[in-house]
Amino acid sequence: MSNIRVRFAPSPTGALHIGGVRTALYNYLFAKKYGGTFVLRIEDTDQGRYVPGAEEYILEALNWCGIMPTEGQGIGGPHAPYRQSERKAIYLQHSLDLVANGSAYYAFDTPEELEAARAAAAAAGNHNFKYDAVSRKAMKTSLNLTAAEVQRRLDAGEHYVIRLKVPENETVTFTDLIRGEVSFHTSELDDKVLMKSDGMPTYHLANIVDDHLMEITHVIRGEEWLPSTGHHVLLYRAFGWEATMPRFSHLPLILRPDGKGKLSKRDGAKFGMPVFPLSWKADTPEDSFEGFREFGFLPQAVVNFLAFLGWNPGTEQEIFSLDELCEAFSLEKISKSGARFDYDKAKWFNQQYLHATDDAVLAAQIKPLAEAKGYHVSDEYLTQICHLMKGRGTFLPDLVEQSSYLFGDVQSYDNENIAKRWKPESRPVFEALADHLKAQTNFEAATLEASVKEFMAERGLKPGDVMPILRLTLAGTTQGPGVFEMMELFGNDRTVDRLTKAFSHFDALVK
RNA sequence: GCCCCGUUCGUCUAGGGGUCCAGGACGUCGCCCUUUCACGGCGGUAACACGGGUUCAAAUCCCGUACGGGGUACCA
Numbered sequence: 001m002s003n004i005r006v007r008f009a010p011s012p013t014g015a016l017h018i019g020g021v022r023t024a025l026y027n028y029l030f031a032k033k034y035g036g037t038f039v040l041r042i043e044d045t046d047q048g049r050y051v052p053g054a055e056e057y058i059l060e061a062l063n064w065c066g067i068m069p070t071e072g073q074g075i076g077g078p079h080a081p082y083r084q085s086e087r088k089a090i091y092l093q094h095s096l097d098l099v100a101n102g103s104a105y106y107a108f109d110t111p112e113e114l115e116a117a118r119a120a121a122a123a124a125g126n127h128n129f130k131y132d133a134v135s136r137k138a139m140k141t142s143l144n145l146t147a148a149e150v151q152r153r154l155d156a157g158e159h160y161v162i163r164l165k166v167p168e169n170e171t172v173t174f175t176d177l178i179r180g181e182v183s184f185h186t187s188e189l190d191d192k193v194l195m196k197s198d199g200m201p202t203y204h205l206a207n208i209v210d211d212h213l214m215e216i217t218h219v220i221r222g223e224e225w226l227p228s229t230g231h232h233v234l235l236y237r238a239f240g241w242e243a244t245m246p247r248f249s250h251l252p253l254i255l256r257p258d259g260k261g262k263l264s265k266r267d268g269a270k271f272g273m274p275v276f277p278l279s280w281k282a283d284t285p286e287d288s289f290e291g292f293r294e295f296g297f298l299p300q301a302v303v304n305f306l307a308f309l310g311w312n313p314g315t316e317q318e319i320f321s322l323d324e325l326c327e328a329f330s331l332e333k334i335s336k337s338g339a340r341f342d343y344d345k346a347k348w349f350n351q352q353y354l355h356a357t358d359d360a361v362l363a364a365q366i367k368p369l370a371e372a373k374g375y376h377v378s379d380e381y382l383t384q385i386c387h388l389m390k391g392r393g394t395f396l397p398d399l400v401e402q403s404s405y406l407f408g409d410v411q412s413y414d415n416e417n418i419a420k421r422w423k424p425e426s427r428p429v430f431e432a433l434a435d436h437l438k439a440q441t442n443f444e445a446a447t448l449e450a451s452v453k454e455f456m457a458e459r460g461l462k463p464g465d466v467m468p469i470l471r472l473t474l475a476g477t478t479q480g481p482g483v484f485e486m487m488e489l490f491g492n493d494r495t496v497d498r499l500t501k502a503f504s505h506f507d508a509l510v511k
Numbered sequence: 512g513c514c515c516c517g518u519u520c521g522u523c524u525a526g527g528g529g530u531c532c533a534g535g536a537c538g539u540c541g542c543c544c545u546u547u548c549a550c551g552g553c554g555g556u557a558a559c560a561c562g563g564g565u566u567c568a569a570a571u572c573c574c575g576u577a578c579g580g581g582g583u584a585c586c587a
Contacts (some may be wrong), residue, residue, distance in 0.1 A: 011587050046586055069576095111585075128513055128583075141550090161585050179516070188514055188583095196585040203587050227582040252517080253580070261580075312524055316535050316577030335524075337517050338580060345523065345537050355540050355550075392549045402548095417547095479548035 002420035004036025005217050008062075008069065008315040009207065011043040012054035015280035015289060016055065018341075019222065019254045019263060022306045026251060027220050028067040029307070039214060040072030043207070044081045045200045055083075061277040065299050066322055079214045084206050094209050094239070095162045099142070103238035104194055107131075108153055113140070130190035133168045162195040163205075164231065164238070172230045176366045177249040177331045179220075184230035192231050203356050204228060208235040211246055214381055219246045220331070223338075224262075226250045240445050243359070249331050252310045255339040261339050273343045277302065296395030301353040304348045309339045351394045362386040362399065369400045375407040384489050388481035388483035403480070406489065410476035410498065415509055417478050421469050422506040429459070430469065434499040443492050445484035452484070474503035 010016055031038040040062070044050055059074045065073035071077035081087055098104035109117070114131075114342070117139070121129035129135065136143065142150045143165070153160070161292050166189045174448055175184035194205040201209070211219060229248060234246040253262045257271050268275035268289055305322055308443040312335070313320075313328040320328065363382040370382065377385075385406050389399045404411055436455050440448065467483055474486050474495070487495045 009587090013587075019587090043587065049586065107585095114585085130513095130583080159585095163585095176516095182515075184515075190583080193585045198585075199552070200585090202585070207587095222581095223516070224581060224587090230515090254579075257522085259579075308523065314525065316525085318536060335517095339524090341520060342522050348537055351550095389586090391551095451554085463546050471547060477547085481548090483546065 003215075003217065004013060004034040005039060005132060005215050006036060006042050006220055007039040007072070007214065007216050008029050009041040009043050009051070009057055009210075009221075011046065012051060013046070013049040014051045014054055014282075014287070015265070015276045015278070015291075016054075017263075017265060018275050018277065018292075018306070021065060021277050021302075022064055022253060022254065022309060023220065023222055023308055025065065025067055025303060026311070026329075026334070028069075029326050030218065030220060030331065031070075032326040033329050036217075037071050038067075038069045039077070039079075039216070040069035040075065040082065041210060041214070042073045043203060044083060045196075045203065045206055047198065047200065056502045057278065057280065062078055064277060064293060064464070065303050072152075074076075074463045084210065085200070087210070088199060088201075090213070091206055091209055092195065092199070095201070095205060098164070098194070098238050099162060101238070102165065104162050106150060106154070106361065107136075107163050107191075107193075108140040108145075108158055108160045127264070131163065132166060132190050133164050133187075136163075136191060145168065161193045161197050163191040164194055164234065166191050166231075166234060172233050174233050174248060176226075176229075177247055178251060178334050179226075179336055182226065182229070186234075189230050191229075204231055204235065206416070208232055208239070208241075212236075212239065212244070216246045218249065220249045221249065223250045223253050224357040227234050233382040249334070252335055254309055255338045255340045257341050257343060259340055262338070266315050269343075271343065273346075275341070296397045297350050298357065298396070300352045303481060304353070309341070310335055319349075319356075328378075328496070336467045347394050354390055354393060354396070357384040357390070359390070362390055362396070366396055369397055373404075373407075375400070375404075377407060377485075381489075388489065389484055392481070400490065401454075402467040405414070405475045405477070405480075406486070410474075410502075413476040413502070413505060414472065414478055417468070418472050418506055419509050421472070421511050424507075424510060425505055426469065427507060428460070430473075430499065430503065433466070433470075434496050437487075437499070438492065438496045440492060443488055443495075445488040448484045448487050460500075469506075470499075472508075473499045 006027040008027050010020050028038050040058075042055055055073065062068050069075055071079070073082035096103060099106065117127045117135065121135075127366060131139070141163070145153075166186050168186060170186045171183050172186060173181060176182050189481070192204050193202050195201055233245070235241045244294060253263065256263050256267050263275060265275060274290055274292045274295045274297070276289045276291045277293060279294045280289045280291070282288045293299070300321065303322060303325070307320065307325050308318065311329070311333055314333055360383045363386045364385070367379075367382060370377070377499065385403055386399055388406070389403050393399050393402065433452070433455060435449070436493075437448075440451060452466070456463065465486070471480070471483050474483065474490070480486070490498065
């Protein structure tokens with residue numbers, strides 16, 4: 001396949017949901033795999049829901065994930081503008097074309113009249129009123145009104161919408177690349193509004209017109225669009241564009257961790273996890289969210305995790321770089337059923353990436369976090385901390401938050417464990433050990449280990465008698481990196497200093 | 512309600528008629544490694560929604576039922 005063109009078309013109504021990121025990712029992977037083009041289009045046709053800053057957020061989020069579009073809003077390209085609100089004239093012209101060829105019509109019904117029609121239908125026992133081939137006969141449309149009357153209303157500036165005239169008694173069938181053949185009977189389809197009375201197109205019209213004009217070859221979008229695809233196919237036909245209609249692929253939804261419905265923005269707070277790539281600050285706390293980035297996730301881990309939510313390469317490999325994903329990706333391997341958002345798995349992916357990331361790279365990333373906590377150390381020292389801690393953490397901030405004693409002095413001692421191990425007779429032994437260490441000229445971990453073992457052997461001490469206490473003097477806690485590695489990090493003076501400082505504290509605990 | 516889509520271990524999934532008393536990963540449990548916490552290694556637990564067909568043979572194909580999800584706006 002060549003000249004593949006796909007698009008990601010979010011509406012700027014707030015922060016970009018993680019499900020949207022996955023849709024973007026799949027589009028990116030598909031385009032990249034076939035050397036195609038990935039277009040970003042902003043679907044801002046609902047003026048009432050427009051949120052300032054959302055467009056910038058979308059770009060920043062895609063950029064953070066490393067899946068930037070190659071054409072579109074904020075990037076440029078031959079089909080500009082890529083913001084639908086700037087393409088109003090195009091949609092109007094196209095909807096007029098459909099009116100002219102009999103595929104669409106004017107409807108002058110006011111919202112109140114529609115509501116009344118709905119209520120009347122309900123009163124008659126029909127609770128699913130829809131504007132269709134049957135009900136439109138009783139409505140104020142250019143199909144029923146005389147041409148003169150329609151013109152009169154238009155000239156008078158009456159509000160109107162343009163609706164699709166859904167043909168009667170037909171079956172619309174299309175092939176979804178993920179689900180196979182899907183069909184709808186036109187009697188089930190309502191006469192969708194194409195142009196709203198405010199002069200803006202609806203999604204249905206705009207997406208068909210733009211996909212055609214922008215030469216989109218494959219539409220990869222969420223499953224929530226599947227039910228309206230029948231209308232979309234009808235639209236392509238009405239325009240006479242069916243021959244170049246894009247292939248459709250409807251992605252399974254990302255479900256809540258408990259499986260009850262699709263993952264929504266509020267679920268982040270509910271389940272204590274991020275559901276947005278980046279943090280989003282809104283006027284109210286309820287509308288503000290913490291992102292994967294701020295949680296301390298690495299973008300590669302998020303991408304890898306997301307890729308596997310609904311897709312699988314069919315092999316047993318699970319860790320994939322973006323390039324490897326591009327290589328392995330295929331629409332056929334996308335599953336049909338919804339996937340629950342498995343936060344444990346997300347954490348596992350992050351841990352894997354954290355462990356595999358170069359020490360110096362991690363150091364650069366956590367530097368701001370360390371400085372925010374008042375830790376100021378050299379880059380080399382920070383790199384060493386990353387080396388010692390990265391195997392023990394899940395998130396970036398863990399490297400800082402769990403290692404205060406590596407940055408500075410021990411802040412608090414685990415007194416309970418100290419009391420358990422420190423005996424009145426311990427002090428002379430450990431003072432001797434301190435002296436022994438002080439005499440060391442080579443302070444590398446391996447050398448220290450051999451030396452301390454020798455020290456223990458000479459005195460008939462077991463590792464269990466010495467090591468835990470040594471750890472407590474150095475870190476104040478029973479957890480953390482290897483004792484000798486910490487010593488190497490601290491160096492001779494600081495190591496011995498920590499030992500001697502700890503002794504009096506330890507003595508005080510056991511009197 | 513109606514329409515559309517779906518249904519393999521708790522979760523993500525492999526599987527596209529025989530090689531499946533169903534494989535991997537996360538989680539969980541146990542053991543090992545070990546000076547701690549982790550990492551890691553090894554092992555255990557655990558699934559083809561149900562009922563009919565088709566076939567010599569079905570997790571795999573068909574139909575139905577149940578359940579789940581989505582849609583049903585002058586939102587996207």
